[in-house]
Amino acid sequence: MLGEILENVRSRSPLIQNITNYVTANDCANITLACGASPTMSDGEEEAEEMGRLCDGLNINMGTLHPRSVKAMLLAGKSAGSCGHPIVLDPVGAGASTYRRETAEQLLREIPFTAIRGNVSEIKTIAGGKNRSRGVDADASDAVNSGNLEEAIRFAAEFSKRSGAVIAVSGAIDIVTDGTRTYIIRNGHPVMTRITGCGCMLSSLIAAYLAANPKRRLEAVAAAVISMGLCGEKAYEKMKKENSGNAGCRNHLIDEVYKLTGSELERGARYELR
Amino acid sequence: MLGEILENVRSRSPLIQNITNYVTANDCANITLACGASPTMSDGEEEAEEMGRLCDGLNINMGTLHPRSVKAMLLAGKSAGSCGHPIVLDPVGAGASTYRRETAEQLLREIPFTAIRGNVSEIKTIAGGKNRSRGVDADASDAVNSGNLEEAIRFAAEFSKRSGAVIAVSGAIDIVTDGTRTYIIRNGHPVMTRITGCGCMLSSLIAAYLAANPKRRLEAVAAAVISMGLCGEKAYEKMKKENSGNAGCRNHLIDEVYKLTGSELERGARYELR
Amino acid sequence: MLGEILENVRSRSPLIQNITNYVTANDCANITLACGASPTMSDGEEEAEEMGRLCDGLNINMGTLHPRSVKAMLLAGKSAGSCGHPIVLDPVGAGASTYRRETAEQLLREIPFTAIRGNVSEIKTIAGGKNRSRGVDADASDAVNSGNLEEAIRFAAEFSKRSGAVIAVSGAIDIVTDGTRTYIIRNGHPVMTRITGCGCMLSSLIAAYLAANPKRRLEAVAAAVISMGLCGEKAYEKMKKENSGNAGCRNHLIDEVYKLTGSELERGARYELR
Numbered sequence: 001m002l003g004e005i006l007e008n009v010r011s012r013s014p015l016i017q018n019i020t021n022y023v024t025a026n027d028c029a030n031i032t033l034a035c036g037a038s039p040t041m042s043d044g045e046e047e048a049e050e051m052g053r054l055c056d057g058l059n060i061n062m063g064t065l066h067p068r069s070v071k072a073m074l075l076a077g078k079s080a081g082s083c084g085h086p087i088v089l090d091p092v093g094a095g096a097s098t099y100r101r102e103t104a105e106q107l108l109r110e111i112p113f114t115a116i117r118g119n120v121s122e123i124k125t126i127a128g129g130k131n132r133s134r135g136v137d138a139d140a141s142d143a144v145n146s147g148n149l150e151e152a153i154r155f156a157a158e159f160s161k162r163s164g165a166v167i168a169v170s171g172a173i174d175i176v177t178d179g180t181r182t183y184i185i186r187n188g189h190p191v192m193t194r195i196t197g198c199g200c201m202l203s204s205l206i207a208a209y210l211a212a213n214p215k216r217r218l219e220a221v222a223a224a225v226i227s228m229g230l231c232g233e234k235a236y237e238k239m240k241k242e243n244s245g246n247a248g249c250r251n252h253l254i255d256e257v258y259k260l261t262g263s264e265l266e267r268g269a270r271y272e273l274r
Numbered sequence: 275m276l277g278e279i280l281e282n283v284r285s286r287s288p289l290i291q292n293i294t295n296y297v298t299a300n301d302c303a304n305i306t307l308a309c310g311a312s313p314t315m316s317d318g319e320e321e322a323e324e325m326g327r328l329c330d331g332l333n334i335n336m337g338t339l340h341p342r343s344v345k346a347m348l349l350a351g352k353s354a355g356s357c358g359h360p361i362v363l364d365p366v367g368a369g370a371s372t373y374r375r376e377t378a379e380q381l382l383r384e385i386p387f388t389a390i391r392g393n394v395s396e397i398k399t400i401a402g403g404k405n406r407s408r409g410v411d412a413d414a415s416d417a418v419n420s421g422n423l424e425e426a427i428r429f430a431a432e433f434s435k436r437s438g439a440v441i442a443v444s445g446a447i448d449i450v451t452d453g454t455r456t457y458i459i460r461n462g463h464p465v466m467t468r469i470t471g472c473g474c475m476l477s478s479l480i481a482a483y484l485a486a487n488p489k490r491r492l493e494a495v496a497a498a499v500i501s502m503g504l505c506g507e508k509a510y511e512k513m514k515k516e517n518s519g520n521a522g523c524r525n526h527l528i529d530e531v532y533k534l535t536g537s538e539l540e541r542g543a544r545y546e547l548r
Numbered sequence: 549m550l551g552e553i554l555e556n557v558r559s560r561s562p563l564i565q566n567i568t569n570y571v572t573a574n575d576c577a578n579i580t581l582a583c584g585a586s587p588t589m590s591d592g593e594e595e596a597e598e599m600g601r602l603c604d605g606l607n608i609n610m611g612t613l614h615p616r617s618v619k620a621m622l623l624a625g626k627s628a629g630s631c632g633h634p635i636v637l638d639p640v641g642a643g644a645s646t647y648r649r650e651t652a653e654q655l656l657r658e659i660p661f662t663a664i665r666g667n668v669s670e671i672k673t674i675a676g677g678k679n680r681s682r683g684v685d686a687d688a689s690d691a692v693n694s695g696n697l698e699e700a701i702r703f704a705a706e707f708s709k710r711s712g713a714v715i716a717v718s719g720a721i722d723i724v725t726d727g728t729r730t731y732i733i734r735n736g737h738p739v740m741t742r743i744t745g746c747g748c749m750l751s752s753l754i755a756a757y758l759a760a761n762p763k764r765r766l767e768a769v770a771a772a773v774i775s776m777g778l779c780g781e782k783a784y785e786k787m788k789k790e791n792s793g794n795a796g797c798r799n800h801l802i803d804e805v806y807k808l809t810g811s812e813l814e815r816g817a818r819y820e821l822r
Binding site for chain 1: 297301337339370409470471521524525
């Protein structure tokens with residue numbers, strides 16, 4: 001099933017509109033190409049409605065937020081939504097400032113998101129349970145571990161039911177839930193926290209996987225999360241072997257997505273489905 | 275002749291002002307440095323007129339368009355034009371939205387472009403023959419192949435005469451024409467369609483080659499197109515040998531431009547001049 | 549001492565707010581992660597005051613300047629300053645346009661900078677001794693060499709006393725001075741002038757080193773400059789060995805910062821302290 005989801009991305013090559021930040025836009029575009037989809041990256045409000053309609057999937061990323069891009073997000077989100085295209089929200093640093101938290105709330109009210117992906121602090125913030133993060137990283141006190149996993153799953157499932165979106169919580173253990181069924185995913189490597197944009201890239205992947213598999217929302221999001229984690233593991237192995245660092249690892253990560261096959265994804269996946 | 279054109283870039287080190295998108299700006303700056311030129315990348319309308327005057331060549335790229343950057347393009351284009359500096363237009367995704375098409379039309383009316391480079395769908399759109407593209411990639415139905423090559427050459431030559439600019443149509447076969455003479459170029463590799471910004475980077479190269487060779491417009495554009503294609507071939511060989519992917523290939527592509535010598539360019543060029 | 553300064557960055561992991569340009573933002577974020585700090589990169593005026601307060605250090609980079617980002621710089625700079633957080637200014641291309649020169653002057657008037665880093669032409673411009681640069685590179689006529697080193701040191705020390713900031717002048721020979729004591733640093737490699745953003749990345753490093761070592765301002769800036777130069781040398785060796793180019797070298801540079809240990813920094817440092 002996971003393999004088929006990836007192969008659909010490669011064969012259908014969906015057009016993914018990313019309204020994203022200027023820090024990781026290049027990596028997001030290259031990972032979108034790596035998985036077999038085709039990226040557009042414009043954030044102009046002048047064309048947002050049209051782009052939302054024309055794309056096969058939309059990814060909204062709050063990384064470097066300003067009022068013009070928020071207008072573009074709202075216009076593109078509404079037109080993509082009215083066309084039934086899948087829409088992903090990445091609420092980068094949602095708890096880092098009042099502006100971010102309020103923008104996330106507005107986006108959630110006005111756009112019918114298909115999936116929401118963030119670290120645990122970001123997801124807690126937008127779900128209403130938290131007021132403050134430190135920058136764009138998850139707070140150590142929020143980290144999902146074996147001790148609080150059950151609580152985190154309940155929390156994510158509840159937020160999924162309330163928002164209508166598949167919720168993906170990234171961390172040492174990833175949680176992907178549609179409120180009823182939950183993937184608990186153990187792929188990935190800590191080095192990914194030292195590469196800027198791993199979360200942004202994953203959200204682009206999720207949009208691509210969803211656009212190519214619109215009827216299997218939960219599975220598509222889980223397959224994207226597993227792909228990213230698995231490719232992170234492979235990239236780390238290469239980095240270690242060649243004795244490079246986080247820049248080398250970033251390149252390997254995108255390269256591994258480029259090369260990933262459906263059967264490798266099936267074999268490398270480490271998850272539990274409840 | 276091709277080799278001399280490249281060597282002039284390396285020895286004269288022209289200052290190239292890029293008003294471009296935030297997705298591929300870093301790669302554009304690095305490839306400008308790789309070929310021996312010096313990039314500036316500001317898109318502020320507050321300084322556009324001054325930058326257009328001070329630079330040796332100007333590259334205008336429509337990747338992530340917004341009204342402020344369009345003002346900067348117009349101001350810089352007019353001042354660069356009045357100083358006789360070569361100006362390149364890259365009409366990224368010109369057919370993807372009404373805003374893009376109208377902006378491209380305005381730029382064409384108000385700025386005396388020396389060269390225009392795009393994929394076949396972009397060039398068709400701005401030449402008035404086409405209303406819609408899918409994102410930023412060329413439509414499959416537009417692709418230049420051996421069956422429609424003659425028609426594509428006639429079309430590009432006619433647009434060159436009408437616009438006064440050298441026209442470069444990128445694709446599996448590249449066409450570079452000044453309306454009278456035409457280079458038909460067969461360098462390059464399909465992997466380049468899986469690397470974001472290959473077109474943007476090429477347009478930066480074209481601006482650098484033109485600025486260092488202002489009296490040989492057609493040859494300078496052709497030499498840049500051939501350099502990019504040849505370096506793409508070399509980068510693909512490295513990528514294949516090391517079993518990497520599109521991120522690795524992107525780095526190799528810039529590295530190959532960094533290392534390319536005039537004699538390698540002469541030897542590796544595969545083109546026909548009519 | 550140098551080694552301890554680096555180790556403090558790794559152990560304290562300061563949060564560094566970068567208001568910077570879209571050309572090199574990704575590299576700045578990755579090098580901030582590479583040295584052990586945590587980057588935020590937002591340039592929205594809506595959240596600038598809050599981010600300036602919450603961060604441990606602020607880096608203001610004038611690369612792609614526009615009125616909204618200048619407002620963000622002023623708001624963040626004032627709030628970071630009132631909290632006593634270290635603030636770095638990178639006056640990219642300060643002499644390249646009137647807008648840049650005037651913006652640099654305004655920033656200097658309104659923000660209590662801890663350190664200012666630029667090439668010699670940029671520093672001369674903002675210190676009032678120069679009106680014009682060619683793009684973002686230093687003018688050849690300004691280059692610091694053994695013949696004019698004493699004069700350059702006097703000039704930088706005088707500007708440090710006048711501005712109250714540690715001054716770092718980047719070039720073949722780097723100068724770091726607090727007006728009383730001066731580091732003359734001979735690490736680095738000429739290839740770094742062919743990689744876009746080496747200056748920007750260094751300014752991000754300086755902010756991280758300062759934030760983790762707030763009471764040793766001069767030493768922290770010098771340690772960052774030496775780290776960058778030393779990692780540039782190592783990156784060049786790798787580039788030469790693998791026969792790559794400036795893109796490969798950029799990745800190695802960040803990787804070397806990722807791997808650099810305190811004892812390697814001590815051993816590799818080449819400087820004189822007066």
